[in-house]
Amino acid sequence: MEKSDKIYVAGHRGLVGSALTRKLRAEGYSRAVFRTSAELDLRRQEKVERFFQEEKPDYVFLAAARVGGILANSAFPGQFIYDNLMIQANVIECSRIHGVKKLLFLGSSCIYPRACPQPIKEEYLLTGPLEPTNESYAVSKIAGIKMCQAYRREYGCNFIAVMPTNLYGPNDNYDLEASHVLPALIRKFHEAKIRKDPFVVLWGTGTPRREFLHVDDLADACLYVMNHYDEGEILNIGSGEDLSVRELALLVRKIVGYSGEISWDETKPDGTPRKLISSDRLVQMGWTCRIGLQEGISKTYSDFLKFDVGNGSIR
Numbered sequence: 298m299e300k301s302d303k304i305y306v307a308g309h310r311g312l313v314g315s316a317l318t319r320k321l322r323a324e325g326y327s328r329a330v331f332r333t334s335a336e337l338d339l340r341r342q343e344k345v346e347r348f349f350q351e352e353k354p355d356y357v358f359l360a361a362a363r364v365g366g367i368l369a370n371s372a373f374p375g376q377f378i379y380d381n382l383m384i385q386a387n388v389i390e391c392s393r394i395h396g397v398k399k400l401l402f403l404g405s406s407c408i409y410p411r412a413c414p415q416p417i418k419e420e421y422l423l424t425g426p427l428e429p430t431n432e433s434y435a436v437s438k439i440a441g442i443k444m445c446q447a448y449r450r451e452y453g454c455n456f457i458a459v460m461p462t463n464l465y466g467p468n469d470n471y472d473l474e475a476s477h478v479l480p481a482l483i484r485k486f487h488e489a490k491i492r493k494d495p496f497v498v499l500w501g502t503g504t505p506r507r508e509f510l511h512v513d514d515l516a517d518a519c520l521y522v523m524n525h526y527d528e529g530e531i532l533n534i535g536s537g538e539d540l541s542v543r544e545l546a547l548l549v550r551k552i553v554g555y556s557g558e559i560s561w562d563e564t565k566p567d568g569t570p571r572k573l574i575s576s577d578r579l580v581q582m583g584w585t586c587r588i589g590l591q592e593g594i595s596k597t598y599s600d601f602l603k604f605d606v607g608n609g610s611i612r
Protein backbone atom coordinates (compact mmCIF):
# COMPACT_ATOMS: atom_id res chain seq x y z
CA MET A 298 0.00 0.00 0.00
CA GLU A 299 1.15 3.53 -0.82
CA LYS A 300 0.57 6.32 1.72
CA SER A 301 -1.67 8.04 -0.85
CA ASP A 302 -3.87 5.01 -1.49
CA LYS A 303 -7.50 5.21 -0.41
CA ILE A 304 -8.03 2.65 2.38
CA TYR A 305 -11.46 1.62 3.65
CA VAL A 306 -11.56 0.33 7.24
CA ALA A 307 -14.92 -1.45 7.60
CA GLY A 308 -15.82 -1.45 11.30
CA HIS A 309 -13.47 1.42 12.23
CA ARG A 310 -15.08 2.07 15.62
CA GLY A 311 -14.73 -1.48 16.96
CA LEU A 312 -11.87 -3.04 18.93
CA VAL A 313 -10.00 -4.14 15.78
CA GLY A 314 -11.12 -1.37 13.43
CA SER A 315 -10.12 1.43 15.80
CA ALA A 316 -6.69 -0.18 16.30
CA LEU A 317 -6.25 -0.41 12.53
CA THR A 318 -7.27 3.25 12.18
CA ARG A 319 -4.73 4.27 14.85
CA LYS A 320 -2.01 2.25 13.13
CA LEU A 321 -2.71 3.61 9.65
CA ARG A 322 -2.69 7.18 10.97
CA ALA A 323 0.57 6.55 12.87
CA GLU A 324 2.21 5.15 9.74
CA GLY A 325 1.18 8.14 7.62
CA TYR A 326 -1.59 6.58 5.52
CA SER A 327 -3.54 9.77 5.06
CA ARG A 328 -6.52 8.61 2.98
CA ALA A 329 -8.40 6.20 5.22
CA VAL A 330 -12.17 6.29 4.75
CA PHE A 331 -14.84 4.93 7.03
CA ARG A 332 -18.56 5.03 7.84
CA THR A 333 -20.35 4.34 11.09
CA SER A 334 -22.97 1.60 11.06
CA ALA A 335 -25.62 4.33 11.34
CA GLU A 336 -24.23 5.96 8.17
CA LEU A 337 -23.80 2.68 6.29
CA ASP A 338 -25.58 -0.59 7.17
CA LEU A 339 -23.21 -3.12 5.63
CA ARG A 340 -25.95 -5.75 5.70
CA ARG A 341 -27.79 -3.87 2.92
CA GLN A 342 -26.27 -4.62 -0.48
CA GLU A 343 -27.55 -1.54 -2.28
CA LYS A 344 -26.11 0.75 0.38
CA VAL A 345 -22.72 -0.95 0.19
CA GLU A 346 -22.74 -0.71 -3.62
CA ARG A 347 -23.47 3.03 -3.40
CA PHE A 348 -20.62 3.52 -0.92
CA PHE A 349 -18.13 1.72 -3.16
CA GLN A 350 -19.30 3.72 -6.21
CA GLU A 351 -18.73 6.95 -4.25
CA GLU A 352 -15.45 6.14 -2.53
CA LYS A 353 -13.76 3.58 -4.84
CA PRO A 354 -11.23 2.41 -2.20
CA ASP A 355 -7.95 0.86 -3.31
CA TYR A 356 -7.57 -1.33 -0.20
CA VAL A 357 -10.09 -2.74 2.29
CA PHE A 358 -9.66 -3.99 5.86
CA LEU A 359 -12.83 -5.96 6.59
CA ALA A 360 -13.00 -5.67 10.38
CA ALA A 361 -16.76 -5.02 10.60
CA ALA A 362 -18.61 -7.89 12.27
CA ARG A 363 -21.11 -8.77 14.95
CA VAL A 364 -18.88 -10.09 17.72
CA GLY A 365 -19.32 -11.09 21.34
CA GLY A 366 -18.29 -13.42 24.09
CA ILE A 367 -19.40 -16.92 24.89
CA LEU A 368 -22.83 -15.95 26.26
CA ALA A 369 -23.73 -13.56 23.43
CA ASN A 370 -22.72 -16.17 20.86
CA SER A 371 -24.81 -18.81 22.61
CA ALA A 372 -27.84 -16.53 23.01
CA PHE A 373 -28.00 -14.94 19.55
CA PRO A 374 -26.76 -17.47 16.95
CA GLY A 375 -29.25 -16.24 14.35
CA GLN A 376 -28.14 -12.62 14.58
CA PHE A 377 -24.48 -13.64 14.57
CA ILE A 378 -24.74 -15.75 11.44
CA TYR A 379 -27.02 -13.40 9.52
CA ASP A 380 -25.19 -10.16 10.27
CA ASN A 381 -21.75 -11.56 9.60
CA LEU A 382 -22.70 -13.37 6.39
CA MET A 383 -24.43 -10.27 4.99
CA ILE A 384 -21.65 -7.84 5.98
CA GLN A 385 -18.84 -9.90 4.51
CA ALA A 386 -20.71 -11.00 1.38
CA ASN A 387 -21.56 -7.39 0.51
CA VAL A 388 -18.10 -5.97 1.19
CA ILE A 389 -16.23 -8.80 -0.56
CA GLU A 390 -18.52 -8.71 -3.65
CA CYS A 391 -18.43 -4.92 -3.93
CA SER A 392 -14.63 -5.00 -3.52
CA ARG A 393 -14.50 -7.35 -6.50
CA ILE A 394 -16.90 -5.31 -8.66
CA HIS A 395 -15.03 -2.06 -7.96
CA GLY A 396 -11.57 -3.48 -8.51
CA VAL A 397 -10.19 -3.17 -4.98
CA LYS A 398 -6.47 -3.98 -5.23
CA LYS A 399 -6.42 -6.02 -2.01
CA LEU A 400 -8.81 -6.91 0.79
CA LEU A 401 -7.87 -8.30 4.21
CA PHE A 402 -10.64 -10.30 5.90
CA LEU A 403 -10.57 -10.66 9.69
CA GLY A 404 -11.61 -14.15 10.83
CA SER A 405 -11.20 -15.68 14.29
CA SER A 406 -9.48 -18.58 16.01
CA CYS A 407 -12.93 -20.02 16.83
CA ILE A 408 -13.13 -21.35 13.25
CA TYR A 409 -11.02 -24.36 14.26
CA PRO A 410 -12.40 -27.68 15.53
CA ARG A 411 -13.14 -27.88 19.26
CA ALA A 412 -10.79 -30.82 19.72
CA CYS A 413 -7.73 -30.43 17.54
CA PRO A 414 -4.03 -30.71 18.32
CA GLN A 415 -2.52 -27.64 20.02
CA PRO A 416 -1.04 -25.34 18.97
CA ILE A 417 -3.61 -25.16 16.16
CA LYS A 418 -2.21 -24.97 12.63
CA GLU A 419 -4.04 -23.36 9.72
CA GLU A 420 -4.42 -26.73 7.98
CA TYR A 421 -6.61 -28.05 10.84
CA LEU A 422 -9.55 -25.99 9.50
CA LEU A 423 -12.65 -28.16 8.81
CA THR A 424 -11.06 -31.33 10.17
CA GLY A 425 -13.57 -31.76 12.99
CA PRO A 426 -16.71 -30.48 14.74
CA LEU A 427 -16.81 -26.89 15.92
CA GLU A 428 -17.30 -25.57 19.48
CA PRO A 429 -21.11 -25.43 19.92
CA THR A 430 -21.17 -22.16 21.88
CA ASN A 431 -19.95 -20.14 18.89
CA GLU A 432 -20.68 -22.40 15.92
CA SER A 433 -22.83 -19.82 14.10
CA TYR A 434 -20.12 -17.17 14.29
CA ALA A 435 -17.47 -19.69 13.28
CA VAL A 436 -19.49 -20.90 10.26
CA SER A 437 -19.99 -17.31 9.11
CA LYS A 438 -16.25 -16.64 9.37
CA ILE A 439 -15.41 -19.87 7.53
CA ALA A 440 -17.79 -18.74 4.77
CA GLY A 441 -15.86 -15.46 4.57
CA ILE A 442 -12.58 -17.35 4.21
CA LYS A 443 -14.00 -19.59 1.50
CA MET A 444 -15.46 -16.58 -0.34
CA CYS A 445 -12.07 -14.84 -0.40
CA GLN A 446 -10.43 -18.05 -1.69
CA ALA A 447 -13.16 -18.61 -4.30
CA TYR A 448 -12.85 -15.02 -5.55
CA ARG A 449 -9.08 -15.49 -5.85
CA ARG A 450 -9.61 -18.66 -7.89
CA GLU A 451 -12.45 -17.48 -10.16
CA TYR A 452 -11.69 -13.76 -10.52
CA GLY A 453 -8.03 -13.43 -9.52
CA CYS A 454 -8.89 -11.15 -6.57
CA ASN A 455 -6.05 -10.55 -4.12
CA PHE A 456 -8.24 -11.13 -1.05
CA ILE A 457 -6.46 -12.52 2.03
CA ALA A 458 -7.76 -13.82 5.39
CA VAL A 459 -6.16 -13.70 8.84
CA MET A 460 -7.26 -15.60 11.97
CA PRO A 461 -6.52 -13.69 15.18
CA THR A 462 -6.61 -15.30 18.62
CA ASN A 463 -8.68 -13.76 21.45
CA LEU A 464 -8.09 -10.00 21.37
CA TYR A 465 -8.22 -7.23 23.98
CA GLY A 466 -7.25 -3.60 24.30
CA PRO A 467 -8.66 -0.06 24.07
CA ASN A 468 -12.22 0.40 22.81
CA ASP A 469 -13.28 -3.08 23.85
CA ASN A 470 -16.86 -4.00 24.73
CA TYR A 471 -17.39 -3.94 28.53
CA ASP A 472 -21.03 -5.01 28.56
CA LEU A 473 -21.01 -7.82 31.11
CA GLU A 474 -23.43 -10.02 29.17
CA ALA A 475 -21.95 -9.55 25.69
CA SER A 476 -18.24 -9.05 26.27
CA HIS A 477 -15.29 -11.40 26.09
CA VAL A 478 -13.62 -12.63 29.26
CA LEU A 479 -10.74 -10.19 29.61
CA PRO A 480 -12.75 -6.94 29.49
CA ALA A 481 -15.36 -8.59 31.73
CA LEU A 482 -12.71 -9.38 34.35
CA ILE A 483 -11.38 -5.82 34.26
CA ARG A 484 -14.84 -4.36 34.79
CA LYS A 485 -15.94 -6.91 37.41
CA PHE A 486 -12.83 -6.54 39.55
CA HIS A 487 -12.80 -2.75 39.19
CA GLU A 488 -16.44 -2.35 40.22
CA ALA A 489 -16.03 -4.84 43.07
CA LYS A 490 -13.05 -2.82 44.31
CA ILE A 491 -15.01 0.42 44.23
CA ARG A 492 -18.03 -1.16 45.95
CA LYS A 493 -15.83 -3.14 48.38
CA ASP A 494 -17.67 -6.34 47.39
CA PRO A 495 -16.39 -9.44 49.28
CA PHE A 496 -16.27 -11.54 46.12
CA VAL A 497 -16.63 -11.53 42.33
CA VAL A 498 -18.57 -14.17 40.39
CA LEU A 499 -16.91 -15.50 37.26
CA TRP A 500 -18.28 -17.97 34.71
CA GLY A 501 -17.58 -21.64 34.22
CA THR A 502 -14.86 -23.58 36.03
CA GLY A 503 -11.86 -21.37 35.24
CA THR A 504 -10.05 -24.36 33.75
CA PRO A 505 -10.30 -23.55 29.99
CA ARG A 506 -7.15 -22.05 28.52
CA ARG A 507 -7.08 -18.99 26.28
CA GLU A 508 -4.43 -17.13 24.30
CA PHE A 509 -4.59 -13.33 24.17
CA LEU A 510 -3.13 -10.75 21.81
CA HIS A 511 -3.26 -6.99 22.33
CA VAL A 512 -5.18 -5.39 19.50
CA ASP A 513 -2.32 -2.97 18.70
CA ASP A 514 -0.15 -6.01 17.96
CA LEU A 515 -2.94 -7.33 15.73
CA ALA A 516 -3.12 -4.03 13.84
CA ASP A 517 0.65 -4.12 13.35
CA ALA A 518 0.38 -7.67 12.00
CA CYS A 519 -2.50 -6.75 9.66
CA LEU A 520 -0.54 -3.87 8.14
CA TYR A 521 2.50 -6.15 7.80
CA VAL A 522 0.44 -8.86 6.09
CA MET A 523 -1.37 -6.38 3.83
CA ASN A 524 2.05 -5.24 2.60
CA HIS A 525 3.84 -8.59 2.46
CA TYR A 526 1.39 -11.49 1.94
CA ASP A 527 -0.46 -12.33 -1.29
CA GLU A 528 -1.50 -15.96 -0.85
CA GLY A 529 -4.90 -17.64 -0.54
CA GLU A 530 -4.05 -19.66 2.55
CA ILE A 531 -5.27 -18.29 5.90
CA LEU A 532 -2.74 -16.91 8.40
CA ASN A 533 -2.97 -17.26 12.21
CA ILE A 534 -2.06 -14.24 14.32
CA GLY A 535 -1.43 -14.97 18.00
CA SER A 536 0.95 -14.36 20.90
CA GLY A 537 2.00 -18.01 21.19
CA GLU A 538 1.18 -18.23 24.91
CA ASP A 539 -1.98 -19.29 26.71
CA LEU A 540 -3.12 -19.46 30.34
CA SER A 541 -6.14 -20.74 32.22
CA VAL A 542 -9.08 -18.44 32.87
CA ARG A 543 -8.30 -18.87 36.57
CA GLU A 544 -4.70 -17.71 36.08
CA LEU A 545 -5.98 -14.79 33.98
CA ALA A 546 -8.45 -13.85 36.72
CA LEU A 547 -5.69 -13.78 39.35
CA LEU A 548 -3.53 -11.62 37.04
CA VAL A 549 -6.33 -9.12 36.33
CA ARG A 550 -7.30 -9.06 40.02
CA LYS A 551 -3.71 -8.12 40.92
CA ILE A 552 -3.46 -5.42 38.22
CA VAL A 553 -6.82 -3.87 39.19
CA GLY A 554 -5.88 -4.07 42.89
CA TYR A 555 -8.94 -5.97 44.12
CA SER A 556 -8.44 -8.04 47.29
CA GLY A 557 -11.74 -9.95 47.49
CA GLU A 558 -12.47 -13.56 46.61
CA ILE A 559 -13.43 -15.21 43.33
CA SER A 560 -16.34 -17.62 43.05
CA TRP A 561 -17.19 -19.65 39.93
CA ASP A 562 -20.71 -19.96 38.49
CA GLU A 563 -20.53 -23.38 36.89
CA THR A 564 -24.00 -22.99 35.38
CA LYS A 565 -22.28 -20.80 32.76
CA PRO A 566 -20.47 -22.51 29.85
CA ASP A 567 -16.74 -23.10 29.69
CA GLY A 568 -16.66 -23.21 25.89
CA THR A 569 -13.77 -24.83 24.12
CA PRO A 570 -11.16 -26.30 26.51
CA ARG A 571 -8.22 -24.70 24.68
CA LYS A 572 -7.50 -22.77 21.47
CA LEU A 573 -3.82 -21.90 21.33
CA ILE A 574 -3.02 -21.17 17.67
CA SER A 575 0.30 -21.64 15.91
CA SER A 576 1.52 -18.40 14.35
CA ASP A 577 4.69 -20.05 13.01
CA ARG A 578 3.91 -19.17 9.37
CA LEU A 579 3.58 -15.48 10.21
CA VAL A 580 6.62 -15.51 12.51
CA GLN A 581 8.69 -17.16 9.76
CA MET A 582 7.64 -14.25 7.51
CA GLY A 583 9.32 -11.91 10.00
CA TRP A 584 6.52 -10.65 12.27
CA THR A 585 6.53 -10.93 16.06
CA CYS A 586 4.16 -9.61 18.71
CA ARG A 587 5.56 -7.02 21.12
CA ILE A 588 2.99 -6.38 23.88
CA GLY A 589 3.17 -8.86 26.77
CA LEU A 590 -0.01 -9.83 28.61
CA GLN A 591 0.72 -8.11 31.95
CA GLU A 592 1.79 -4.89 30.20
CA GLY A 593 -1.18 -5.10 27.84
CA ILE A 594 -3.72 -5.60 30.62
CA SER A 595 -2.23 -2.69 32.62
CA LYS A 596 -2.51 -0.41 29.56
CA THR A 597 -6.04 -1.61 28.92
CA TYR A 598 -7.08 -0.98 32.54
CA SER A 599 -5.70 2.57 32.27
CA ASP A 600 -7.80 3.07 29.12
CA PHE A 601 -10.82 1.57 30.89
CA LEU A 602 -10.48 4.10 33.73
CA LYS A 603 -10.77 6.93 31.21
CA PHE A 604 -13.91 5.43 29.66
CA ASP A 605 -17.26 5.84 31.41
CA VAL A 606 -18.66 2.36 30.78
CA GLY A 607 -22.02 3.41 32.18
CA ASN A 608 -22.92 5.62 29.23
CA GLY A 609 -20.23 4.50 26.80
CA SER A 610 -18.39 7.81 26.72
CA ILE A 611 -14.89 9.04 27.62
CA ARG A 612 -14.91 10.34 31.19
Ligand code: GFB
Nearest residue numbers: 366367370405407431476477478481499500501566567568
Ligand atom coordinates in the same frame (compact mmCIF):
# COMPACT_ATOMS: atom_id res chain seq x y z
O1 GFB B 1 -13.97 -14.76 26.10
P1 GFB B 1 -15.15 -15.65 26.17
O2 GFB B 1 -16.48 -15.02 26.40
O3 GFB B 1 -15.29 -16.48 24.82
O4 GFB B 1 -14.94 -16.76 27.35
P2 GFB B 1 -14.46 -17.69 24.18
C1 GFB B 1 -13.69 -17.32 27.57
C2 GFB B 1 -13.76 -18.15 28.85
O5 GFB B 1 -13.84 -17.25 29.98
C3 GFB B 1 -15.00 -19.07 28.98
C4 GFB B 1 -14.85 -17.69 30.88
O6 GFB B 1 -14.57 -20.28 29.54
C5 GFB B 1 -15.88 -18.31 29.95
O7 GFB B 1 -16.76 -19.16 30.69
N1 GFB B 1 -15.35 -16.58 31.70
C6 GFB B 1 -15.26 -16.49 33.05
C7 GFB B 1 -15.99 -15.49 31.24
N2 GFB B 1 -15.87 -15.37 33.49
C8 GFB B 1 -16.33 -14.72 32.38
C9 GFB B 1 -17.06 -13.50 32.21
O8 GFB B 1 -17.40 -12.78 33.16
N3 GFB B 1 -17.35 -13.15 30.92
C10 GFB B 1 -16.99 -13.93 29.84
N4 GFB B 1 -17.31 -13.50 28.59
N5 GFB B 1 -16.31 -15.11 29.97
C11 GFB B 1 -14.99 -16.45 21.95
C12 GFB B 1 -16.12 -16.52 20.95
O9 GFB B 1 -15.04 -17.66 22.69
O10 GFB B 1 -13.73 -16.39 21.31
C13 GFB B 1 -16.04 -15.34 20.02
O11 GFB B 1 -17.35 -16.53 21.65
C14 GFB B 1 -14.66 -15.21 19.42
O12 GFB B 1 -16.96 -15.50 19.01
C15 GFB B 1 -13.60 -15.23 20.48
O13 GFB B 1 -14.45 -16.26 18.53
C16 GFB B 1 -12.22 -15.21 19.84
O14 GFB B 1 -13.02 -17.40 24.15
O15 GFB B 1 -14.92 -18.97 24.80
